[in-house]
Amino acid sequence: MNAMLPLSRARVLFDGVLSTPRLQHPEGVAVGPDRYVWCGSENGQILRISPDGSAIEEVASTGGFVLGLAFDGDRSLFVCDLKHAAVFRLDLATRRLERFTRPGIRVPNYPVVDRARGRLYVSNSHDQQEAGPGVWAYDLESGEGDVWHAGPFLFANGMALRDDALFVCETFARGVTRIAITEDGKAGWSEVYASDLPGLPDGIAFDAQGALFVGCYEPSRILRIPPGGGVAQIYIEDETAHLFAHPTNIAFDGAALYTANLGRWHITRVETDTSAPALYEASR
Secondary structure, eight states, rough: OOOSSSSEEEEEEOOOOSSSSSSOOOEEEEETTSSEEEEOOOOOSSEEEOTOOOOEEEEOSSSOOOEEEEEEEETTEEEETTTTTTTEEEEEOOOOOOOOOTTTBSSSEEEEEEEETEEEEEOOEEEEEEEEOOOEETTTTTTTEEEEOOEEEEEEEEEEESSSEEEEGGGHHHHHHHEEEETTSOEEEEEEESSSSSSSEEEEEEEESSHHHEEETTTEEEEOOOTTTTOOOOEEOOOTTSSSEEEEEEEEEEEEEEETTSSSSSSEEEEEOOOOOOOOOOOO
């Protein structure tokens, strides 16, 4: 299967191998309300990169290993941390970082903000070889939460919210599961949205037309699943694992798609042939 886009449509946005601060093996990436590209590092750093890739800044640090990131408008940034087995919340106005969740979740991997329901969904990767629970839901204000969907999922990873449903990437099942959200906010029926993916899926993001883009940790490629589900196509890939180096989380900003690269020290920008809806509306 041939890639839909030539590799020339991708470039390194920022190379952090020698920068100060260093950008070391980023797993999470998100575009902030400031239009900067935010990411984390293996040392717990929360970093922001200018839109043109000319500068990097360390905003805060968990002292752990940062995984997925999600913004709550211009209020907060939620940060999953592997070492602490917790989600942290960064106040964007004060830059104060504090632990948001209590102990309980095993491997908090990726957060999704559901402002309409006042909650934060967090995938729990659990274990690479043993399926388990699942997806947790936390109150956006208090941080109180518990298991929302028990799965079992084989390494629940990246997630995305669309059309009153939560989409969950299962890395070692090579698939994506769709979970309906009921009127009272509970987890409803679930279904396989995509299976037998040609790669190990890690991060997912929708474009404006409803196509689901999937970052694959191995091989180093981005997939595209058509609106409504179906057979995945290879959208763009790097057989050398250099420009895309084990991409994990992905994030749209208009027609640009950013990928974290856990295998190296940079963020990649792809000039796509699609676009995503506006990221933020006024939230204050």
